[in-house]
Amino acid sequence: MARDTLFSGESKNVEYKVTLPDKSEKYMKTIVAFANTQGGKLVVGIDDKTHEIVGVENEILFQVMDGIANAVSDSCMPQIIPDIEPQTVDGKTVIVVSVEAGKNRPYYLKSKGKENGTYIRVAGTSRQAFPEKIRELEMEGARISWDELTCVGYSVSDEATERLCQDIENFRKKAGMTEHSVKKEQLINWKILKQSEGQVMATNAYALLTSDYFPFSKTQCAVFKGTDRAVFLDKREFTGPIYAQIESAVDFVLRNIRLGARIDGLVRKEKYELPLEAIREMIINAHCHRNLLDESCIQVAVYDDRLEVTSPGGLYNGLTYEEVMNGHSKIRNKAIANIFSQMGLVEAWGSGIKRILNAAKEYGLLEPKFQEFDNMFRVELFRDSLPMTLENKNIGETSEKHRRNIGEASEKQETVDFNSTQLEILKLLMENNRLSAVKLAEKIGVASRNIENNIKKLKELDILVRHGSPKNGYWEVIDCSEKNDEDTE
Known part of the structure; x- marks a missing residue:
């Protein structure tokens, strides 16, 4: 880690101690948290509030380093082996304890046990991990991907399997990939389905790819x-x-x-x-x-x-x-990642x-x-703060109307602000000019309030005109191409 990063302040990966606390547990939480997340460095001899480099006296330097090594060995499970070294900064000696991201997760304090002694880094602090985080750490340590586990209680149906296989083929075709038939056997090879003792079982990935079985999957x-x-x-x-x-x-x-x-x-x-x-x-x-x-x-x-x-x-x-x-990249959901690749x-x-x-x-x-x-x-x-533009190179004289609005020019540039909802509204109203905002909302699949806001915008742009009463009237969609032609005559 570069010097300016190590000594510029505490962060997710750096923590300071002016001196070691009497109780090692107070800084062992940090060691455990570093191992459970992205690794980090504990620096002894820096004031965590002022960032002043106080240093560690040379007379006790190696005694303190040995004490840290023994405390880590005695307090942490599974075993954590940090790199502990002295470093001279501005003429003073500090101790840098470097902890790598561990592979045998979760790491925790022996005295508190896994449930209460597992810590992770959040911003610049070490916090106790919630149960769901401990479960993920356990799966990381066991090299298990949750989406590859058997989905207990979820049945494999021929209809759902065939639909998934067909959709995979369609996606491959749309992506311009080599076309080949996808069958149940491929899903087993890709660990979307499991086969055991003659039975085909669903994985969590299969449930995610074929249904809304999990409430959180939305x-x-x-x-x-x-x-x-x-x-x-x-x-x-x-x-x-x-x-x-x-x-x-x-x-x-x-x-x-x-x-x-x-x-x-x-x-x-x-x-x-x-x-x-x-x-x-x-x-x-x-x-x-x-x-x-x-x-x-x-x-x-x-x-x-x-x-x-x-x-x-x-x-x-x-x-x-x-x-x-x-x-x-490190793949959290192996089966899902594989199927997305396929x-x-x-x-x-x-x-x-x-x-x-x-x-x-x-x-x-x-x-x-x-x-x-x-x-x-x-x-x-x-998003770009400037509106999108409709640019149309015209030939001949610029109209008087265009000169008044924009200024004399040989190239017309008319500001428009169409989004996809507005285009859908115009399309539907050209097919049926008596549709209400409620009906438009149902057909497009958005809220009525959204439709009303977009209609208001279209009216302001003189693209949409209402004739007659709210109940018995109709809409007129102004042809954009004709409007452009009028402006360029």
Whole structure:
């Protein structure tokens, strides 16, 4: 660890002690917590409040180091072997106790036992692990993936199996992968199904891929007014097979962000304000890497300034934030990850973060933000604050109306603010111009309030006009192409 990082303050991976406490348990919690998470360093001889380097007297230096080694050996289970060394800083000697992320988890204090003596690092503190976290640590230590375990009480049906196999084939075809028939035997090879004593049994992954059996397996989606969660504009909850949840969640986001269009010659090219690749990657990664022992749901939130995807569970099995950003990956849900790869949803291990970053950069957006909390991981993709534009290169004189509105120019640029919901509204009203907001909401699958807000926007843009009474009237959709022609005559 670089000097400026080690001595710039306490963090998730660094803790200071001005002197060793009389009771070793007070700092053994930190040693255990480092081993259970991403490793770290305990530095003795620095004031944790002022960051002043006090140092350890040379007369007692090796005595203190021996005491730390003995305390770790006597107090911790399974065995932790730290690296303990002196280091000179600004003419003073400190002791640096380095603990690696352990492989034989969970680590705990012998005196308290596993249930009460297991600790993890949260921000800059060591906290007692909750039962569900201890269970995950146990599975990490045993190299067991929860999604590969038998789902007791869940039956394997021919109908569900055939539908899953067919969906896998369809996804492969859509992804441009080599087409081949998927049968029950492949699901057994991929550890989606288990075979024992002539019986075929479901795994937890099979249940996740074929039903809404687990209450926590759902994707909660919402649109908020502004930049916080104070006011809902729309919210939906998707259940069922997790790959279907992914598709529904992506569609939800696309319905609630702007869709711009560019007229290039005679070709109209549509483009969302956020890169589709990044949206899909964020939601796929959330499902692929979530902690399935945590009963929280995946959340997808659209704000005025960003798209935010939050998944239960922090980084897995000692993986550090720096490693994630450099493309390293540790697979939490092996069966799900494998099936996503077979379906073409995952292209290359460890590439998800880079794909999101690259897609945002190509779009000219601010760099996405990645946050790890105690029990969740969040990705934020920032929206462009400027509205999308509809650009149309015209020929000949610019109309007087256009000059008044925009100014004399040889190239027309008309600001529009269409999102996917608005396009669906226009499409449905062109088919039936007497549909009410309630009916539109039912057909599109969004809240009535969302429809009303979008209709108001379309009316402001002079794209939608209401004729007659609210009860017996009808809608007129102004042809956008004709409107453009009028402006360029």
